[in-house]
Amino acid sequence: MATETVQTLQDFLTAAQTGPFVTLYLPLEAGQSVEKTKLIIRHLLDHTQDVMTQTAPEADFSIYERALNAHLGAQPLVDVTGQGVGLITDGYSVYQRALEYPVSQLAMVTARPQILPMILDDERHLDFDLLMLQRDRIELYLNLGDQLTKTDLPEDAPLTLLGTLGEERRGGSVNTVAQGSGQVSYHGHSDRASEEEVDQRRYYQAVDTYIADHYSKPNARRLVLFGLPQNLALFREVSRNSYLSGSMQVELNPGNLSFAAIDLALDDLRMAYSQRQAQKLLARLDNARGAGKYLDALGSIVAAVQQRALATLVIRQGARIRGRLVDDQIETESPQAQHNNLLNDLAAMTVAQGGAVKVLPSSTLSEEVVGISRYAAQ
Numbered sequence: 001m002a003t004e005t006v007q008t009l010q011d012f013l014t015a016a017q018t019g020p021f022v023t024l025y026l027p028l029e030a031g032q033s034v035e036k037t038k039l040i041i042r043h044l045l046d047h048t049q050d051v052m053t054q055t056a057p058e059a060d061f062s063i064y065e066r067a068l069n070a071h072l073g074a075q076p077l078v079d080v081t082g083q084g085v086g087l088i089t090d091g092y093s094v095y096q097r098a099l100e101y102p103v104s105q106l107a108m109v110t111a112r113p114q115i116l117p118m119i120l121d122d123e124r125h126l127d128f129d130l131l132m133l134q135r136d137r138i139e140l141y142l143n144l145g146d147q148l149t150k151t152d153l154p155e156d157a158p159l160t161l162l163g164t165l166g167e168e169r170r171g172g173s174v175n176t177v178a179q180g181s182g183q184v185s186y187h188g189h190s191d192r193a194s195e196e197e198v199d200q201r202r203y204y205q206a207v208d209t210y211i212a213d214h215y216s217k218p219n220a221r222r223l224v225l226f227g228l229p230q231n232l233a234l235f236r237e238v239s240r241n242s243y244l245s246g247s248m249q250v251e252l253n254p255g256n257l258s259f260a261a262i263d264l265a266l267d268d269l270r271m272a273y274s275q276r277q278a279q280k281l282l283a284r285l286d287n288a289r290g291a292g293k294y295l296d297a298l299g300s301i302v303a304a305v306q307q308r309a310l311a312t313l314v315i316r317q318g319a320r321i322r323g324r325l326v327d328d329q330i331e332t333e334s335p336q337a338q339h340n341n342l343l344n345d346l347a348a349m350t351v352a353q354g355g356a357v358k359v360l361p362s363s364t365l366s367e368e369v370v371g372i373s374r375y376a377a378q
Contacts, residue, residue, distance in 0.1 A: 100145030133227035
């Protein structure tokens, strides 16, 4: 049976056939062999078949197995970057999402796809290009979540000031100016310093244009600066890159720093970003409360989802409500309900409707789930 890779989670949830759904989560190690990946997939599929026999005996497991095998091919997941991957299938199409953070092995058969690990991975996700900026040279790194890798810039990149400006440099040596027959005037230190600043400014302009045209704009990815305060300030003066972050930078001398030291220096920035995102979400919840759009009763949230009126669903990290929706009612007694997380189902329905799903840590959100309605209460 043919399988298709759906590009967005909303597309998949909107177009997917009626459940049950098979959901697999696999951890990936650096350099993991194809044989090990195949063994993990086989183990998860065997477990899934056992679960389907118990929870959905009417379903044909072979349909799901064929869809996944057709999607994965002979070299499964060799091109996936990240520390894990999630796979969801309804037996007809397959949705795949690379995960930047570690994930535990998981195989489930449920009425709706298990998407909360993907949502949580997104919440922790911070992607940016990191420009290591010295006075006369640069390096570029890529940060995905908490994974940092060095970007190999090509030879035509403005790697150094000397290589970029060449003979067009104005500073860097003692300059002389003829003032008449046999008379020579030497530039002083202040003149030389001024000319070196002009060179640095011109070099940074070349760097700014190159990084914007070859990385920031094509990838629509923010740019974060790393360097001494005076160099960062000068670069910001000349930059025309709309993707340059206005709030995030690391003020530290990058000279002679090891890769591990650079990665460690980013931890505070990553933490501060997560905290800012959480504070913004809490502010949105406060505004929704004042506007009559805040929902904290489970029944009201379910009703809003069913009416396609929920703009944002906010779930406390690790929260679980045993239950499922049957004929628009919450059912909690059946074995299927006891093994199901109702919050996951609400999340899947919200995403399918074009709404947003957010996760907050338990230290920030006391309720298991809250929501923001599209409309004020009447």
